Amino acid sequence: MTSQSTGSLSVEATQCPVSGTRGRAVKTVTLKALLTPGALAHLDAGAAFQFCADPACEVVYFSAQQTYATTDLKGPVFQKAPESVVPVCYCFGHTRAEVRHAAETGSGETLLETITGHIQAGRCGCEVNNPQGSCCLGNVRAVLRSASHLASPAP
Ligand SMILES: [Zn+2]
Incomplete structure (x- = not known):
């Protein structure tokens, strides 16, 4: 080489x-x-x-x-900027604060379904909106998971 x-x-x-x-x-x-x-x-x-x-x-x-x-x-880049105003879903403008709020109010699944609906309708533009250049759903799920983990005590 x-x-x-x-x-x-x-x-x-x-x-x-x-x-x-x-x-x-x-x-x-x-x-x-x-x-x-x-x-x-x-x-x-x-x-x-x-x-x-x-x-x-x-x-x-x-x-x-x-x-x-x-x-x-x-x-800002989601992975590198911890601020609550940073988008998790860049295409549809869902910030970290908004995704955490959804987790805390039990509407995380609804948010995931909304974003998934946009993706299925071909509206998603992660390639040119999201710095990682690929779908944000994994990041949305990760924020939802960590937020609900913080919000509710372990069973
Ligand atoms: Zn590096």
Whole structure:
């Protein structure tokens, strides 16, 4: 193996160069939609990018040649921003506070059904709205689970 590359198309980084976290592949269109103009101006559009989900790591996207940090995105990244105003479901604007509230008031299932209905109707645009570039339902479920765990005592 050589670390040299001429043209980035076939080169793939699979681990975040800062945290070592195993990345998840994202499409370039996600970066095009969510990077700030200044960051986008340096995008290697032919490279294969991955998303780093580590909450403690400031890197959001990385390729074999480039990294983009949270400050290179136009908005907050769910995995890396603990604030209650940060979206869990980016497409339909459900914030962490709203999802927690749903869990606490027993309407978590209703919220999941609402979002699932939007997905089934083809309205979901996670590819260009959600920094992870993929469906938010897993994150919604995780927030619901942790919120209901906090709200109700163990059986
Ligand atoms: Zn990382």
